[in-house]
Amino acid sequence: xxxxxxxxxxxxxxxxxxxxxxxxxxxxxxxxxxxxxxxxxxxxxxxxxxxxxxxxxxxxxxxxxxxxxxxxxxxxxxxxxxxxxxxxxxxxxxxxxxxxxxxxxxxxxxxxxxxxxxxxxxxxxxxxxxxxxxxxxxxxxxxxxxxxxxxxxxxxxxxxxxxxxxxxxxxxxxxxxxxxxxxxxxxxxxxxxxxxxxxxxxxxxxxxxxxxxxxxxxxxxxxxxxxxxxxxxxxxxxxxxxxxxxxxxxxxxxxxxxxxxxxxxxxxxxxxxxxxxxxxxxxxxxxxxxxxxxxxxxxxxxxxxxxxxxxxxxxxxxxxxxxxxxxxxxxxxxxxxxxxxxxxxxxxxxxxxxxxxxxxxxxxxxxxxxxxxxxxxxxxxxxxxxxxxxxxxxxxxxxxxxxxxxxxxxxxxxxxxxxxxxxxxxxxxxxxxxxxxxxxxxxxxxxxxxxxxxxxxxxxxxxxxxxxxxxxxxxxxxxxxxxxxxxxxxxxxxxxxxxxxxxxxxxxxxxxxxxxxxxxxxxxxxxxxxxxxxxxxxxxxxxxxxxxxxxxxxxxxxxxxxxxxxxxxxxxxxxxxxxxxxxxxxxxxxxxxxxxxxxxxxxxxxxxxxxxxxxxxxxxxxxxxxxxxxxxxxxxxxxxxxxxxxxxxxxxxxxxxxxxxxxxxxxxxxxxxxxxxxxxxxxxxxxxxxxxxxxxxxxxxxxxxxxxxxxxxxxxxxxxxxxxxxxxxxxxxxxxxxxxxxxxxxxxxxxxxxxxxxxxxxxxxxxxxxxxxxxxxxxxxxxxxxxxxxxxxxxxxxxxxxxxxxxxxxxxxxxxxxxxxxxxxxxxxxxxx
RNA sequence: GCGGACGUGGCGAAAUCGGUAGACGCUGCCGACUUAAAAUCGGCUUCCUUCGGAGUACGGGUUCGAGUCCCGUCGUCCGCACCA
Numbered sequence: 061x062x063x064x065x066x067x068x069x070x071x072x073x074x075x076x077x078x079x080x081x082x083x084x085x086x087x088x089x090x091x092x093x094x095x096x097x098x099x100x101x102x103x104x105x106x107x108x109x110x111x112x113x114x115x116x117x118x119x120x121x122x123x124x125x126x127x128x129x130x131x132x133x134x135x136x137x138x139x140x141x142x143x144x145x146x147x148x149x150x151x152x153x154x155x156x157x158x159x160x161x162x163x164x165x166x167x168x169x170x171x172x173x174x175x176x177x178x179x180x181x182x183x184x185x186x187x188x189x190x191x192x193x194x195x196x197x198x199x200x201x202x203x204x205x206x207x208x209x210x211x212x213x214x215x216x217x218x219x220x221x222x223x224x225x226x227x228x229x230x231x232x233x234x235x236x237x238x239x240x241x242x243x244x245x246x247x248x249x250x251x252x253x254x255x256x257x258x259x260x261x262x263x264x265x266x267x268x269x270x271x272x273x274x275x276x277x278x279x280x281x282x283x284x285x286x287x288x289x290x291x292x293x294x295x296x297x298x299x300x301x302x303x304x305x306x307x308x309x310x311x312x313x314x315x316x317x318x319x320x321x322x323x324x325x326x327x328x329x330x331x332x333x334x335x336x337x338x339x340x341x342x343x344x345x346x347x348x349x350x351x352x353x354x355x356x357x358x359x360x361x362x363x364x365x366x367x368x369x370x371x372x373x374x375x376x377x378x379x380x381x382x383x384x385x386x387x388x389x390x391x392x393x394x395x396x397x398x399x400x401x402x403x404x405x406x407x408x409x410x411x412x413x414x415x416x417x418x419x420x421x422x423x424x425x426x427x428x429x430x431x432x433x434x435x436x437x438x439x440x441x442x443x444x445x446x447x448x449x450x451x452x453x454x455x456x457x458x459x460x461x462x463x464x465x466x467x468x469x470x471x472x473x474x475x476x477x478x479x480x481x482x483x484x485x486x487x488x489x490x491x492x493x494x495x496x497x498x499x500x501x502x503x504x505x506x507x508x509x510x511x512x513x514x515x516x517x518x519x520x521x522x523x524x525x526x527x528x529x530x531x532x533x534x535x536x537x538x539x540x541x542x543x544x545x546x547x548x549x550x551x552x553x554x555x556x557x558x559x560x561x562x563x564x565x566x567x568x569x570x571x572x573x574x575x576x577x578x579x580x581x582x583x584x585x586x587x588x589x590x591x592x593x594x595x596x597x598x599x600x601x602x603x604x605x606x607x608x609x610x611x612x613x614x615x616x617x618x619x620x621x622x623x624x625x626x627x628x629x630x631x632x633x634x635x636x637x638x639x640x641x642x643x644x645x646x647x648x649x650x651x652x653x654x655x656x657x658x659x660x661x662x663x664x665x666x667x668x669x670x671x672x673x674x675x676x677x678x679x680x681x682x683x684x685x686x687x688x689x690x691x692x693x694x695x696x697x698x699x700x701x702x703x704x705x706x707x708x709x710x711x712x713x714x715x716x717x718x719x720x721x722x723x724x725x726x727x728x729x730x731x732x733x734x735x736x737x738x739x740x741x742x743x744x745x746x747x748x749x750x751x752x753x754x755x756x757x758x759x760x761x762x763x764x765x766x767x768x769x770x771x772x773x774x775x776x777x778x779x780x781x782x783x784x785x786x787x788x789x790x791x792x793x794x795x796x797x798x799x800x801x802x803x804x805x806x807x808x809x810x811x812x813x814x815x816x817x818x819x820x821x822x823x824x825x826x827x828x829x830x831x832x833x834x835x836x837x838x839x840x841x842x843x844x845x846x847x848x849x850x851x852x853x854x855x856x857x858x859x860x861x862x863x864x865x866x867x868x869x870x871x872x873x874x875x876x877x878x879x880x881x882x883x884x885x886x887x888x889x890x891x892x893x
Numbered sequence: 894g895c896g897g898a899c900g901u902g903g904c905g906a907a908a909u910c911g912g913u914a915g916a917c918g919c920u921g922c923c924g925a926c927u928u929a930a931a932a933u934c935g936g937c938u939u940c941c942u943u944c945g946g947a948g949u950a951c952g953g954g955u956u957c958g959a960g961u962c963c964c965g966u967c968g969u970c971c972g973c974a975c976c977a
Contacts, residue, residue, distance in 0.1 A: 397977040766917035837913040842958040
């Protein structure tokens with residue numbers, strides 16, 4: 061028997077699938093539908109192992125669904141706008157489009173080389189006008205629907221690169237490329253009203269049963285809904301109209317308040333800075349403080365006593381000092397808080413530092429003393445004390461009582477506050493979707509008329525000077541106002557690339573030329589049945605896509621609320637790290653047997669970590685595929701590690717996978733058609749069909765792989781028989797979604813009809829799933845002493861008798877009778893001695 | 894700091910409902926085939942000294958019985974991060 065030639069077979073069957081358009085989805089098929097989607101890649105240059113793992117998982121599911129009679133939509137495209145293309149343009153002088161399209165061509169060839177069952181007829185790239193033009197139309201729909209607005213907002217501004225930076229691009233207060241100190245700058249920016257949907261997005265999470273709990277929790281925290289009281293403190297001297305509004309989730313502790321703190325950029329603080337130099341200095345100090353996590357961790361809580369006082373709402377005679385504090389955020393709540401030191405750690409630290417009263421108002425067990433001692437604020441449940449009318453209530457009652465009173469007396473009201481902010485989508489960059497708005501001095505922001513879409517990016521741009529090429533382009537932005545005809549300018553900002561990825565799954569489902577999607581067709585496919593990608597998108601992308609879909613529903617364009625019914629977040633591909641004696645990182649090919657090949661010097665083998673260029677522990681999939689073939693790589697990606705966990709790449713592992721491909725080939729091609737039966741093997745085959753199906757549907761590929769190994773070994777050990785031949789046939793069908801090339805080659809060699817890609821998943825004979833014998837464990841005091849093989853369904857008495865008759869048990873009992881006998885039918889007998 | 898997940902052999906792991914811990918793979922060792930090697934095939938591979946015992950991070954608890962449930966401790970990883 062000849063060895064299986066993977067490279068030849070890969071090329072042949074990939075050509076065959078292409079030519080027959082095997083994986084093109086039919087919008088009009090009467091079959092049940094399955095939409096399987098993996099997060100589309102950014103065309104950075106070459107695919108990496110993470111892509112291979114992600115797309116292999118989706119591919120197995122897609123191919124399995126085809127076999128179980130579904131019309132499968134499994135598309136692929138490119139998240140093609142974004143900064144790396146502009147960086148490449150700056151470094152290499154190539155146009156971002158040239159760079160991006162070349163990368164797409166390379167990566168598409170690499171994906172094809174892996175034999176994924178993708179519908180390439182629906183391929184899309186977000187950087188092409190036939191995609192982003194429709195996105196502009198949708199943006200204008202949302203604009204017309206009142207979900208888009210423009211406001212001045214603070215951004216991170218890199219004064220050297222003359223561009224806005226995302227928070228992630230600010231490292232220790234400096235621009236990640238230029239190293240320049242980042243400034244806060246106010247710019248007019250476009251926002252999408254995601255906060256309108258905050259409740260809906262939060263409540264909708266409960267319905268997403270097939271999402272990981274972790275992701276739902278992350279989104280829940282991100283939305284950050286809290287209930288509390290927004291109320292005002294009247295500023296003294298009395299009679300003045302001025303008030304400070306605060307938000308508190310603990311109105312029950314209002315009698316424990318000992319100060320009010322406002323943000324450095326609160327209007328009252330700013331007004332004060334106009335007249336008082338020391339206040340202005342303090343505010344400047346607050347703003348100079350870093351905003352990175354590490355800096356916040358160590359930063360001291362600072363306050364500035366404004367000398368202002370406010371009146372306590374429950375007691376006109378009681379006044380509280382007003383501080384400006386560096387820990388109060390203008391962006392959250394009202395930008396002012398009431399400080400209750402006894403029941404908030406941060407307030408306690410602050411009060412101790414500035415000598416303010418610390419008054420207990422919630423009892424901690426028996427402790428009701430008015431002066432709060434101790435280093436930790438008490439935030440637990442308890443009875444309200446030292447609070448006049450509230451005394452004796454529990455925390456929840458007191459909250460209600462204070463809110464009721466505030467509402468009755470008109471100084472406050474119960475409110476819901478969110479951590480979630482509206483989505484700022486303006487980016488001062490070239491390589492993105494132009495925002496289809498024209499600014500006219502007379503008419504304001506005017507939408508570009510539909511017939512003028514798409515607003516395309518000009519090709520003649522340069523990146524040799526910093527700033528936005530669209531803004532400095534000589535002609536592009538100068539247009540007539542669509543409304544009044546006067547000279548006007550285009551918006552030169554482009555959309556956040558997260559907008560591009562917020563609806564691509566809809567465009568995959570339906571892509572007419574003249575509009576973003578056909579509603580009826582899109583609704584036939586959506587929601588995506590199974591979405592697979594990295595957990596790094598757990599919040600932003602997935603939340604934005606959920607918002608966008610709801611927004612389309614809100615304006616009546618699509619009757620789908622949740623875009624992704626099932627979500628799976630796969631683990632990373634990791635690898636050992638290697639370091640030379642002088643500390644240089646070494647790549648895997650530079651190392652053999654703990655020795656650096658070039659120098660012969662020993663190498664320090666480091667932790668297994670995520671593949672990264674900086675640690676040089678990446679493995680390029682392409683040469684691996686060229687060496688072992690696509691199936692071995694796919695099989696390895698599915699083996700061993702549970703898909704949600706990290707997968708350590710190893711040379712031994714890929715070789716093991718390659719051996720299995722060869723072994724599978726041998727089993728199914730050298731399989732003689734013998735006579736007679738082999739009932740045990742037949743049963744195993746049927747059980748494996750059932751179990752592998754369940755494993756694939758649960759995305760537990762590692763378990764499916766283990767079962768297939770077991771079946772393969774059993775077939776190898778079996779004598780030729782009709783059942784053995786049938787079991788080999790079953791094995792071939794079950795492995796086909798995972799290793800489709802060798803499966804096609806073997807299918808053809810065995811004379812199978814058509815393609816195995818079009819074959820049906822094997823039927824299960826329920827009679828083959830029942831066993832007439834079971835292995836029963838016999839324990840003494842819970843410890844295993846013997847196992848017995850008994851007929852299935854044997855009565856308890858029979859089990860007990862068989863157990864007591866066992867030699868090992870008789871010996872272990874030493875003639876004593878058990879005090880008690882526990883019998884679990886078909887499982888075990890436990891003798892309590 | 895807050896929230897969450899996890900901790901099982903030399904390694905990746907499995908163990909459906911509380912019921913035979915370590916399936917399956919990798920590595921390693923022994924053997925067969927071979928002039929030899931590769932490939933392939935067979936066997937062994939949790940630990941301890943044998944009978945046997947111990948063992949799922951550690952310490953307790955519930956139970957006839959705990960990897961699984963409860964309490965506590967330690968450790969690792971992830972998310973958020975001054976959110977009032």
